[in-house]
Amino acid sequence: MARESSLRARIAQRRRCADGVVVLDIEPVDGDLPGWGPGAHIDFAPDGGPRRQYSLCGDPADPGRWRIAVLDVVDGRGGSRWIHEHVRAGDEVTVAGPRNHFAFEDAPVYQFVAGGIGITPILPMLRAAEAAGADWRLAYGGRTRASMAFLDELEAYGARVSVLPQDETGLLDLPRILGEPVPGRAVYACGPEPLLAALEAELAGRPGERLHLERFSPKEQVDGGSGAFEVEIASTGARIGVGEGVSIIDALAAAGIEVDFSCREGTCGTCETGVLGGVPDHRDSILTAEEREANDCMLICVGRCRSGPLVLDL
Template sequence: MNGGRAALCVEQKELVAEGVVRLRLVDPRGVRLPDWAPGAHIDLNLSNGLTRQYSLCGNRWDAMSYEIAVLLEPNSRGGSEFIHRQLQVGDLVQMGGPRNNFRLVPADSYLFVAGGIGITPLLPMIEHAAKMEAPWTLLYSGRQLSSMAFIDRLQSYGDRVVIRSRDTQGRFDLGAAVSNLRQGAKVYCCGPTSMIDALEQFCRSLPTGALRRERFTAKVQTSPARSTAYEVELARSGKVLTVEPGESVLNAILKAGAPLLASCREGLCGTCETTVLSGVPDHRDSILSDTERERNLSFYPCVSRAASDRLVIDL
């Protein structure tokens, strides 16, 4: 599900919580937008030169519009501040995607865990699970109720949704939530790093692949698997590149003149996903599950490296 580049028009812009705006984006020609599934995101190429990724959180069956919600980050690097302060109804933005690194897969039941603006990718998942009549629960926490978006949209689900503001109620007992899961359940989490790290610890006893998460920021990198140079072979052209320890595979590929799109360059957005034909990658992204890493079918050359002497990739 990879759409191309397109110009979208901001049709609506509204404040939906303290520091959170919802944008409704449409094609200015009034044409249908590419289909998407729960968990998908789009890239917005802003006129200030920045590119940012935002989860789609609207009605997936509405083929004429996309909806995203953007939190004004306290230490914004320019993306959220531009959207909040400068982007206006009627403005055009360049869009890439949609792409989906956070797919909802079939399960006997679901536990959804959202922290703050992390509710956005989970909303379409919840609506899909409800439509399929699958058992599910949402734990949704935020700094305070006034900063938590889409509470009104969730009220119709009754006690399946548990909302907690940290300023008055503290944090969820994630360990207890995990220990009470039904067999065959899957856990989907999007939120701050501290929440995801804690949940990963509690989910260690679950079957591989039971936890799926999407991060706001890239994981802190540990030391690479090797500290020496390695080779990357571009299978289509036959070029063999020597990648030095301090160099990214992406930069080596681009220097060699091979076409490869990239966006975040932090292993978060999935734009530069590349198929691995042979060799063992040193996966350093924040996207792939443990199962996907063991398969070694793809990697993200913006941050990942090689563990073997040579990687052969489909470029």
């Protein structure tokens, strides 16, 4: 697998959007930025700061500018704190992508659900649904109204958008928001894990509606064991042992094989790798049920092996 290319970009503008949220407009140093669609995210690496993933929330039709919004996560891994404290307009950064595991699909009816900073990947979807003339609604929850980003932009959509701060209305009432089953409806949601887990449970018994989720943190996995196994490199036939408690990425690195990775949690998709043989043990928070059943790709930062050797398309 070819290493993903990165490029240099510049912070064109920085502004505060809500309590604890800054918006960064990103422009290329030279040429245009790669195209993208609603639901895409990028890798963002400030000089001297950590590499993290952020959803694009601007206009896909603008090739000269990307936009991200960054919540200052007090108990996070430090990436958002670095951005809030150090990144300013005019700074140059390294970006890579975009990648999209939350792609916007055609549907006659949409229900969007956003929790907090989870509004970011939803914003371009609202524009796309509106442009397509689709029937859509958004339920947007947050801790307080002051903490909820982009409320000014959402006002333009009128009654299609329900702004539901927790301190005013309580937790999102998912049964009321979803209402009766709507055949063909697509439900797109992004936000904290308890919200997404509740949506999964609510929609589990509703055939005909398709749920699409974007997670910012890994989904809790059932421990399927972590014994040793082998992977085979398709291009060379070389076999590499992966020890108990060792990730495939680390085993490959020890053998001198470099692959792109970032989060190491199975949430960003950077290390997605084709599988040509064997059966993976999927432990990521990205792949759909259909993609898991196909067993033709896996996230090698967290994935293991059910039946091997795993033949990797490398």
